[in-house]
Amino acid sequence: MGVAGSPRCHGNTDILIERALKGAYEGGADVELVRLRDLSIEHCQGCNCCFDAGECRIDDDMSHLYQSLDEADVIILASPVYFSGLSSLMKQMIDRCQCLWARKEVLGARIGGLGRTGALISVGGQNPPAFNNSISVVKSYFNSIDVEYRAEMLVPAVDEKGEIMNHPAILTKAYDMGVSLVTELR
Numbered sequence: 001m002g003v004a005g006s007p008r009c010h011g012n013t014d015i016l017i018e019r020a021l022k023g024a025y026e027g028g029a030d031v032e033l034v035r036l037r038d039l040s041i042e043h044c045q046g047c048n049c050c051f052d053a054g055e056c057r058i059d060d061d062m063s064h065l066y067q068s069l070d071e072a073d074v075i076i077l078a079s080p081v082y083f084s085g086l087s088s089l090m091k092q093m094i095d096r097c098q099c100l101w102a103r104k105e106v107l108g109a110r111i112g113g114l115g116r117t118g119a120l121i122s123v124g125g126q127n128p129p130a131f132n133n134s135i136s137v138v139k140s141y142f143n144s145i146d147v148e149y150r151a152e153m154l155v156p157a158v159d160e161k162g163e164i165m166n167h168p169a170i171l172t173k174a175y176d177m178g179v180s181l182v183t184e185l186r
């Protein structure tokens with residue numbers, strides 16, 4: 001499963017996650033790409049209602065996403081660097097997974113199957129951008145949903161829309177990351 005967290009259509013994040021999922025698909029996986037900008041997702045309200053049964057009381061596009069996040073063997077999150085962190089689209093999705101955190105930490109359940117892995121793709125315009133904040137949030141998130149942080153692809157100094165197309169070696173690395181994440185599962 002790939003989650004694309006840039007508001008910019010056909011931008012660098014979109015291109016990289018699409019390459020990674022192409023690799024995963026050609027490596028033998030069933031793939032799903034979710035573009036967060038196309039979904040309607042409310043903010044977490046911090047109501048803690050999810051502590052009772054591990055379910056979020058907000059009825060929006062997260063309902064489908066919870067199921068996908070639960071079923072995925074591999075989750076790749078892709079976000080541009082925005083003010084030295086994840087995009088707000090990505091952070092909002094992560095915050096709404098508080099109910100999965102509650103399932104695990106409050107109710108003692110496992111999230112998903114055994115051996116789940118994940119990766120972060122991030123692209124920033126500066127050289128070097130601050131990737132550390134995003135890495136830290138994604139590691140914390142993956143830990144909460146029983147996903148092992150297995151790989152990362154951090155791309156500096158790519159700013160213009162679609163500029164990543166000028167870097168064929170990076171595109172190949174994204175494809176290869178997709179292949180290896182699924183072949184490692186076997």
Ligand SMILES: Cc1cc2nc3c(=O)[nH]c(=O)nc-3n(C[C@H](O)[C@H](O)[C@H](O)COP(=O)(O)O)c2cc1C
Nearest residue numbers: 006008011012013080081082083084124125126129
């Ligand atoms: C609101 C905003 C904040 C940004 N903040 C940073 C930043 O802190 N560091 C950085 O290196 N690039 C920053 N950038 C540049 C983007 O990371 C860069 O343009 C990236 O290629 C965008 O990816 P996309 O094409 O997938 O949207 C920012 C861009 C925007 C629009």
